[in-house]
Amino acid sequence: MAAIETHALRKVYPAPPAPKRRRRAGASGAPAGQGGPSFGANGGSASQVGAAGNPRGEIVALKALDLEIRDGEFFGLLGPNGAGKTTTIGILTTRVRPTSGKALIGGADVATQAVQVRQRIGVVPQRPNPDRSLNVIENLLFHAAYFGIPTSKSRPRALALLEQLGIADKASAKVDEMSGGQQQRLMIARALIHEPQVIFLDEPTVGLDPQTRLALWDILRELHAERRTIVMTTHYMDEADKLCDRIAIVDRGELLELDTPAALKERAPGGTMIEIALSGDAVQLDPIRAEPGVLRAESAGSVLRVYSDRGGRVISPVIQLVEDQGLHVANISLTEPSLETLFVARTGRKLD
């Protein structure tokens, strides 16, 4: 049985009452945009695809997602902000109700069998949200108690987890005395205290310093070695590439690609991607395409993308061609074939 399955999973948020809210926010002096569509769904990351095409202004966060994640798999959901990653995690962790479609965790339906689903999962949220009224170890002991585990059993386990995560010295500290990275590790300990089969991590390394980030990778590899199913969202390509067995690339609520990192990289358009930011957006592509060494050339706004099988050697003739058209070059970057170039080729935009 698959650890996680989704069938035509769809989530549409109702249109935010924009004019009304603006008036209210203005009256009370509060910043506009507070109190988004729903807590847990992280309104900010829902893509506003529907806003233009949808007369009711609804926000389509997920269009029709089909996924099958295997038992013991390390699965990555890769996509930019607004791709629908957090909404997907929200639905799979029973915190967001799908508009239509089905999602199963170990065969239990997230909408109708939420209790069974919660029994099986551990969640590491995007931003640490420890119980600040409790100290560090109490956070773990109470979380275990919410899963029916008596303190006699959970205490040794909590201490071991804190030890292994390198925050044992903080056991009786207040949560507020911990750094962001330490709080994130506490969140990992909390997600593991009740021995879940499936672990969800929503952008776990955002805001972490490089050292803590690498430490977290090691922890995740350990968990993977124990054949736990791990679902992680990220918008860091290297993170997905290094850790995941398979990666789903999502954008604007749709699944674009799904495969192993190696297979995805093979699928990336050939050659080095040269991205050239121009002073204007009316660049003629034909002369550039005719240049030897250029595999593909395309433009999006004032950005020109050239795929080259001669690495950076085509840069100087391409710049010449561009300047012949009366345009100036503002910036140039090179990217070897990678998940990144595949992503750009599929979505027309960069990840971060």
Next chain:
Amino acid sequence: MNATAAVSSSVVSAPRGSAPSASALSVFFALLRRDVRVARKEIWFFLVRTTMQPLLFVIVFGYLLPKMRFVVGDFQSALLPGILAVSLSLSAIQSVALPMVQDFGWTKEIEDRLLAPVPTRLIAAEKIVAGMIQGLIASAFVLPVARLIMGPIAGLTLSHFGVVIGLALLGSLAFSSLGMWLGTAIAPQQIGLMFSVIIAPMIFFGCAYYPWRSLDVVPAIKYLVLVNPMVYVSEGMRGALTPSMPHMSLIVVSLALVLIAAGFWVLGMRSFFKRAIG
């Protein structure tokens, strides 16, 4: 700070498998234990926050003014049950509404409880029960202190103590549920408004400082205040603690409180659910 070395051994040493199935009741009590633990840590802040207002009122209207002979007669007898009702209601509302506003509004701290393997309603129900307990504690604290400040009170009897307990339970349920509704329905920026627009009028028109019957002098207000749930707690307490004072029939009071509690319960649950599940 080097966690890399620390995780060289297995992160999870125990055998693999889902957590043992927890009974809903044991989870409920774990949630309740958490709230009791937190409340105990800040018991004095809690008591000051919820009983300061009623106790100040007792000092001025139950002690100073009678001593100055600005108020005479049965005023203290009318006041004591009302003070009890105010502290009960105020603390039950606040004990639920304030954490809810905070948790759902910005800290999102409640997420760890929303992941507990029990129906979401049970998590809301636990919060309401925790609010009831805090309401009962606040009123149990205020009653003897108020009696001490005011001195002997004509007609005060504890012979219907069972009724007092019953009313306190019903009243705290109603106001704790109201707290759940307000705390999940009000935007965090408007929490100040909740006090000035909802709670303050509720206290002043809650028949806490005068019996409902004496509003005969202004019939319009007399009937308007019937929408105020606090009226029934005050009048009920009056009937149970100082039965010689004019008061509403205890049957009417109990019936009203049951209906009010049921209404706020439904509204509170619905609103909590809306915030908890996107």
